[in-house]
Ligand SMILES: NC(=O)C1=CN([C@@H]2O[C@H](COP(=O)(O)OP(=O)(O)OC[C@H]3O[C@@H](n4cnc5c(N)ncnc54)[C@H](OP(=O)(O)O)[C@@H]3O)[C@@H](O)[C@H]2O)C=CC1
């Protein structure tokens with residue numbers, strides 16, 4: 524698919540370790556040109572979509588216009604309503620594909636009235652019917668996973684959550700819980716400490732490690748998210764091709780952080796708490 528390494532989910536599906544996110548205000552409703560740039564110029568072949576981003580049709584058009592073979596792209600999308608079946612059928616049409624690679628429930632809050640168990644049973648049916656290869660969740664807390672696992676025949680393959688040093692205080696126990704159940708973490712918002720909360724205690728620690736590794740601050744943060752989640756998938760984005768290429772190189776050219784370096788960033792992050800998305804994750 525691309526030169527990137529892959530992560531194997533609990534159902535055997537291989538996912539490129541770095542995903543290209545389309546959930547950014549810039550790409551709201553229109554992601555065609557950015558997906559083309561990410562796919563063809565930066566070789567980002569794992570595209571992270573969602574019904575809520577309202578741009579699945581433009582993602583589909585980008586893939587169609589580039590004549591991308593279905594097996595050459597990894598497509599994740601997320602259910603944005605209480606009805607995973609209706610949502611996935613709509614997403615497949617908009618994306619112009621018969622099957623996605625990974626389908627996630629975007630948030631437990633969307634399906635709490637239906638019941639997390641009932642929504643998960645529908646996800647299992649959709650997988651059985653071949654509409655998605657793998658099924659997972661996003662923004663699920665430990666209690667949400669426990670409720671789901673009570674009835675699950677298929678353990679969710681992934682939980683896509685916000686991961687950066689300033690949420691580690693809350694995320695650590697969830698990461699460990701998921702790891703213990705074989706649920707892979709997909710980290711989103713990994714660059715938040717430099718993009719959204721610059722000037723905090725994490726910055727000097729990341730800068731020092733970047734110098735030690737001959738990497739950029741962004742590359743260190745992407746590697747950190749991967750390593751703190753036990754080798755998890757990382758979803759980032761950029762509107763600039765040179766940054767996308769740099770992000771890919773984090774996983775092809777930059778060596779792993781040492782245990783000490785991972786811990787130093789973790790400790791600095793725990794000095795402050797800044798969550799960007801999904802406030803329920805702090806409840
Ligand atoms: N499941 C969920 O609930 C959520 C999922 N997501 C998914 O994750 C994706 C990524 O999330 P996001 O929070 O944007 O990820 P990041 O924290 O990686 O931030 C990406 C932003 O950082 C900027 N950036 C990229 N590289 C650098 C750099 N080296 N130095 C400084 N700034 C940089 C980019 O801007 P620029 O264009 O200027 O480079 C971009 O806007 C989303 O697009 C979406 O697909 C996101 C949020 C919630």
Ligand SMILES: O=CCc1c[nH]c2ccccc12
Nearest residue numbers: 546547548573575576577800
């Ligand atoms: O995916 C989570 C956050 C996000 C980014 N863009 C949008 C658009 C609509 C709903 C949620 C989001």
